[in-house]
Amino acid sequence: METAFRPVAVENKEKEVIARESVSYWKDAWRRLKTNKVAIVAIFILATIVIMTIIGPSISGHDYKEINSSMINQRPSVEHWFGTDALGRDIFSRVWQGGRISMIIGLTGALIATVVGSIYGSIAAYFGGRVDTIMMRIVEILISLPYLILVILISIILDSRSIGTMLLALTLAGWCGIARLVRGQMLQLKQQEFIMAAEALGVKPWKIIVKHLIPNCLGIIIVAISFDVPGYIFAEAFLSYIGLGIQPPGTSWGALASAAQQTFIFHPYQLFFPALMIGLTMLSFTLLGDGLRDALDPKLRQ
């Protein structure tokens, strides 16, 4: 019986070999994201679209502004891969040129909204009380304004329809959602015992914000960005579609779809390609956001 159980003599050094490699939080999140096939496909599609918006306009051999009256409304062919539009312009070049604008608006719009919203939300949550009440009432007022009215007003006041104006109009109230999100998360974090422990240790408030509060909010902020980007792309497409966005000869996916819509019974491919790009981008960002949310949530760890 004495020999039934014997301690396995493991030297301390061997123990270190047995213990699995320690991974950092972000490495661990990446490892878990990699196992999510849907998210990886989404990343792949997004990367392809981004690369194409950079090199796409110059590889077809046709400038996106180049008008060719002898080649109007051509079907997709070897010469014009996605066909041509009513002015004989190459749709392949125009789709990627338009993609540039859409991507710029989507990414910078989400970035501006996130930065402004995060700062605003953290301030409201950290100071709490009356400051919080007043700041959140302002957010509620801004959120209740229909953004179409804001956009029309701003484009009239500034008398321009450039990307900058559109970004300003879209982000003016766009940060409110993230501000609410970050405030909620921070309020919850403030009650956590590890924040109390840091306070009890005498850690200074700004250090608590930088070392504890912000890193713990980063997960939801990143996810919010990935859900916000398609929102901005779609908002831009919508504005261009109703004629408030990018003006010719500049273009965007929304403007392309808008131009194609008038003749789409006869030339459906003119609508198909920009619509496909809008759909793919939005779907990929949403799926990536979904994957990120799962990968970054510590409670879903295995």
Added chain:
Amino acid sequence: MSKEKLVEIINLKKYFHVGRNEVLKAVDDVTFEIRRGETLGLVGESGCGKTTCGRTILGIYNSTDGQVLYNGQNVHKMSSSEKVKFKKGAQIIFQDPYASLDPRMTIGEIIAEGIDVHFKLKESERIARIDDLLEKVGMNSDFRSRFPHELSGGQRQRIGIARALAVEPDFIVCDEPISALDVSIQAQIVNLLIKLQNQLGLTYLFIAHDLSMVKHISDRVGVMYLGSLVEITESQELYRKPLHPYTKSLISAIPIPDPKVEEERQRIKLEGEVPSPINTPPGCKFVKRCSYAMDICGKVSPELKEVEKDHFVACHLYK
């Protein structure tokens, strides 16, 4: 053990406003002392204000009224430099080992948090100190680069202890450090706390609701009921001769590991529920559940009196 007072709690009150004209008296006029080098157990049922009391003593919560004196200094009226010094001397171990460690920081960073505030160390000294602390709580240095989610509950609680020890405190509030752990781990953590106390001469305020564990670790025990301290005395004395009716019922509820004795003994069962601590009526708070209640109990709230040597009770039964 000396009789020198390390922490004095004088008429401490902590009220929370929970609505219009509604006041929750979480800690209501509590007076006791914690002596240097001892372990003072604080027991009571859930929601009786034990945790609030511990946190108010450390200045994590502001007090509504009353004083907490640490080495003769009022904790709630300190200048910021005195506060830093106080925070180096008095620490806390939390109940929930899952919520008390930042999930985004490595174990090394968590333990180093206090070191970075109070000591100026070179990187090599800092690492040596972290390893030393890990060893003190029975863990080895390869945990330094791990994350809290890779650790079990007992290991996390050890990290919580190491974090508190990092600033070399002499007073630690243990806020139910074992109630979130399973029984076999509880014994390990309690033994670790006792070992550290002997090594480092620590003073503990040990908050718990497990009476037999409190008996094991404490030199003196205080019993709280609805924000008030009803009885405080030496640990053996309290278990041998409880005076307050509430303490009597608590002690009688401890199971005895002998089926025959267990079957024969009389348990004092309490009638009714714990009343709400919001807007409590005057008089003794225990009056509605007390089988010895007299007329005076509903009118005047009893004060904590020394009935026997070092045995304080707040009850009208004892004059």
